Amino acid sequence: MTDAAPALSIETQDLSLWYGKFQALKNVSMGIKNGLITSLIGPSGCGKTTLLRCFNRVNERYGYVTTKGEIRILQKNIYDPDISLIELRKSVGMVFQRPNPLPLSIYENIVFGLRIHAEGKLGKGHTDEVVEKSLREVGLWDDLKDRLKGRATGLQLEQQQKLCIARLLPLKPEVILMDEPCSALDVEGTRAIEELMWELRGRYTILIVTHNMAQARRSSDESIFMLMGELIEHSRTEDLFLNPVDPRTAEYIEGRYG
Amino acid sequence: MFTQTPLVRRKQRNEIIAKWIFGAMAVAMVVPLLLIIFHLVSRAWPLLSWDFLVTNPVGGMRRGGVWSAFLGTIYLVVMSLCISAPIGVLAAVYLNEYARDSWFTRIINLAVVNLAGVPSIVHALFGLGAFVIFAGMGRSILAASLTLAIMTLPVIIASTKESLAAVPVSFREACWNVGASRWQTIRRIVLPNSISGILTGVILQVSRTAGETAPIMFTGAVFFKKIPEGDLFAYNLRDQCMALSMHLYTVTTQVTNAPEALPYAIAVILLATVLFANALSISLRVYLRSRKKW
Ligand SMILES: Nc1ncnc2c1ncn2[C@@H]1O[C@H](COP(=O)(O)OP(=O)(O)O)[C@@H](O)[C@H]1O
Ligand SMILES: [Mg+2]
Numbered sequence: 001m002t003d004a005a006p007a008l009s010i011e012t013q014d015l016s017l018w019y020g021k022f023q024a025l026k027n028v029s030m031g032i033k034n035g036l037i038t039s040l041i042g043p044s045g046c047g048k049t050t051l052l053r054c055f056n057r058v059n060e061r062y063g064y065v066t067t068k069g070e071i072r073i074l075q076k077n078i079y080d081p082d083i084s085l086i087e088l089r090k091s092v093g094m095v096f097q098r099p100n101p102l103p104l105s106i107y108e109n110i111v112f113g114l115r116i117h118a119e120g121k122l123g124k125g126h127t128d129e130v131v132e133k134s135l136r137e138v139g140l141w142d143d144l145k146d147r148l149k150g151r152a153t154g155l156q157l158e159q160q161q162k163l164c165i166a167r168l169l170p171l172k173p174e175v176i177l178m179d180e181p182c183s184a185l186d187v188e189g190t191r192a193i194e195e196l197m198w199e200l201r202g203r204y205t206i207l208i209v210t211h212n213m214a215q216a217r218r219s220s221d222e223s224i225f226m227l228m229g230e231l232i233e234h235s236r237t238e239d240l241f242l243n244p245v246d247p248r249t250a251e252y253i254e255g256r257y258g
Numbered sequence: 259m260f261t262q263t264p265l266v267r268r269k270q271r272n273e274i275i276a277k278w279i280f281g282a283m284a285v286a287m288v289v290p291l292l293l294i295i296f297h298l299v300s301r302a303w304p305l306l307s308w309d310f311l312v313t314n315p316v317g318g319m320r321r322g323g324v325w326s327a328f329l330g331t332i333y334l335v336v337m338s339l340c341i342s343a344p345i346g347v348l349a350a351v352y353l354n355e356y357a358r359d360s361w362f363t364r365i366i367n368l369a370v371v372n373l374a375g376v377p378s379i380v381h382a383l384f385g386l387g388a389f390v391i392f393a394g395m396g397r398s399i400l401a402a403s404l405t406l407a408i409m410t411l412p413v414i415i416a417s418t419k420e421s422l423a424a425v426p427v428s429f430r431e432a433c434w435n436v437g438a439s440r441w442q443t444i445r446r447i448v449l450p451n452s453i454s455g456i457l458t459g460v461i462l463q464v465s466r467t468a469g470e471t472a473p474i475m476f477t478g479a480v481f482f483k484k485i486p487e488g489d490l491f492a493y494n495l496r497d498q499c500m501a502l503s504m505h506l507y508t509v510t511t512q513v514t515n516a517p518e519a520l521p522y523a524i525a526v527i528l529l530a531t532v533l534f535a536n537a538l539s540i541s542l543r544v545y546l547r548s549r550k551k552w
Contacts, residue, residue, distance in 0.1 A: 058434065063358050089437035100428035103451055112446075113436035164432075171436060 008075075009034045009175055009205035010055060015069035017050060017059065024050045026229040027069070032222075037197055037206045039220035039237070041213060043252065047229040048209040052177045055207075056092040057085055074174055090117065093168030095178040099160035101152035101167075106144055109152045109163055110134050113171045134166040138196055158189030162196060176200070178208040182215065194219045213253065217241050225249045298529065302522035310523060314484050319509060320516045324527055326485045329492060330399075330499030331531065334474060335467045337403035337495070338410065343460045345407075346414030353415070354422040355444055373412035381409040382473040390477050400495045402478025409473055410463040417459025421452040454546035461539035465532040471503040479504040481512070502528040 010032040017025040024047045032038050040048045053059045054071060057078060071078050078088055090113070101109050111127045131148065135141040140162050144155075152163055161181055168176060178197075182190040190212075197206055197219055210216050216223050216237065223240040225233045225248075233240060233249045244250040299306075309323060316322035353370075357363040385405025395401040425448050433443040449456075471479075479501045485492035493499050506524045509516055 056435065058431075061434075086437040086439065089435055094435045096428070096431065098428065100426075100432045102429055102432055102447060104447075112433075112438075116433075116436060116438045116442050116446075167432075167436065 007034055011072040013070040018066045020064045024229050028231045030231055030234055034205055035202045036221040037201055038222045039216035040209045040224050041216050042226035046226045049179055052179055052209055056089050090171045091174045093173040093176045095164050095181045097180045098184050099157055099164050101160050101163050105149050106152045107131055107148040109167050130170045134169045137169055138162040138166040158185050158192055175205045180209050298522050298526050302519050302526045305519045305523040319513050324524055325487055326483050327500040327502045327505035331468050331502040333399055333493050334403055335464055338406035338467050342407035342411045342414055346411050347418050350415045350418035354419045370412045370415050374416055378409055378470050379472040381405055382476050385477040397478050397498050398496045399478050399499050402474040405473045405477045406467050414460055418456050421455030425451045454543045458539050458543050461535055464535035468532050469503055471507050474501055481508050
């Protein structure tokens with residue numbers, strides 16, 4: 001064993017999940033490479049969101065969900081009894097379909113995570129620094145630096161979505177999960193988010209759900225195709241789109257499912 | 259092209275009729291209220307004065323003012339809300355934020371809904387049995403306040419739950435996803451964004467508490483009691499007290515030869531107290547809403 005960063009950030013082994021009696025994930029085994037952008041595609045209802053929500057264990061909030069199999073994030077089984085959900089969610093950040101900034105100021109949105117985890121009061125110098133660094137990282141600093149005290153919910157959708165990404169960064173996440181982060185945005189906004197993903201690539205492992213195949217093609221290193229709760233194919237994005245191995249992948253790419 | 263067909267004309271006519279009907283109903287709501295207030299104030303006019311508020315009733319309650327009843331009502335309202343508001347709000351937070359959907363919480367929710375509909379006289383009998391007799395409090399401000407608190411509790415729980423549920427789930431999700439605990443989520447996001455609704459719900463109970471006669475009649479209110487004028491702490495919690503609602507009832511039914519304006523004047527004081535509380539709640543709501551960030 002070396003101390004080098006593990007090659008795989010997320011690994012699942014025979015992961016199955018049931019909502020009551022309905023099986024939404026069927027024996028999913030996969031490995032997401034560290035520092036890359038991996039896109040998750042498949043028709044609506046195939047379990048993409050469900051899979052994503054397994055990785056920070058939010059599915060468990062519903063009492064009727066059962067999970068089987070193994071999920072390892074940075075080689076640690078996240079169902080181990082000594083796992084703290086709070087620490088897990090710190091390192092696995094999530095971005096939602098609809099931007100959901102908190103009803104606080106822009107500034108407070110970004111330091112929210114820090115305040116939650118801090119033991120005492122945070123020095124203003126420290127938080128100022130964090131806010132600037134995070135906003136610079138998502139490219140919002142120049143636009144917003146003069147109205148940090150303004151309401152976050154009043155921003156344009158694209159800015160809101162970037163803010164939601166910036167909000168994760170002070171916690172130094174390893175993995176960022178994005179569930180159709182562009183579906184509420186227009187073309188411009190979509191492009192801006194895609195560019196941002198490329199900026200973040202390498203520092204964070206990014207897993208993005210999309211049903212926009214052009215987006216998957218443009219902006220990911222690897223792609224995973226899912227169908228009815230099963231993982232059908234996982235390969236480099238060019239390969240998946242140009243030379244799909246499974247006929248069902250080919251059919252989907254050609255647009256035969258919704 | 260673009261000319262009116264008979265169908266369009268008919269639609270437009272219906273539109274106008276509907277508008278007038280709904281408008282008339284809205285006016286019909288306001289007119290009686292204004293008439294009641296006008297009627298009360300004009301009848302009560304000869305007696306209304308500051309002295310009327312701050313002097314005790316005298317002469318077999320035919321003369322003097324309403325001080326002891328007014329102060330009694332204040333005591334009952336404040337005491338009962340001090341009991342029911344914290345309990346009700348905490349219970350609602352538990353039910354809305356912590357409790358999982360199970361048969362147990364369903365029973366609690368069902369109980370809350372049904373208790374809110376129980377007539378006040380039933381609460382009165384419960385208060386008499388539980389507080390006055392069983393707990394040995396005797397007829398006292400304490401027992402009456404507890405009875406009123408039991409009466410308002412389910413309504414406060416229901417209105418608080420509604421305010422909490424109005425905070426979007428996406429806010430909560432955003433919190434959980436940076437690793438906030440439930441309490442942190444409630445403390446930092448849910449409560450600040452629902453506090454105006456919660457307070458409004460609580461303050462609306464002022465009018466109910468001030469207006470009810472039945473629950474206090476058997477548990478702590480008396481027909482007549484003299485207290486030092488001008489002393490806000492004139493009542494002891496173990497004492498019985500007078501109350502405006504009860505006083506109004508007494509003066510109209512038990513006292514002969516009272517001046518004609520007297521019951522109206524008592525009613526005006528009662529109404530003013532309630533309206534004052536409601537106005538307070540509205541301005542508080544406006545203030546809190548203006549600080550809201552979404
Ligand atoms: N909370 C839930 N309770 C019950 N069934 C659910 C729930 N969420 C999703 N499902 C079901 O699980 C399946 C997968 O859903 P989802 O993961 O949202 O798909 P996708 O994100 O790929 O559109 C769907 O059939 C959906 O109806
Ligand atoms: Mg989805």
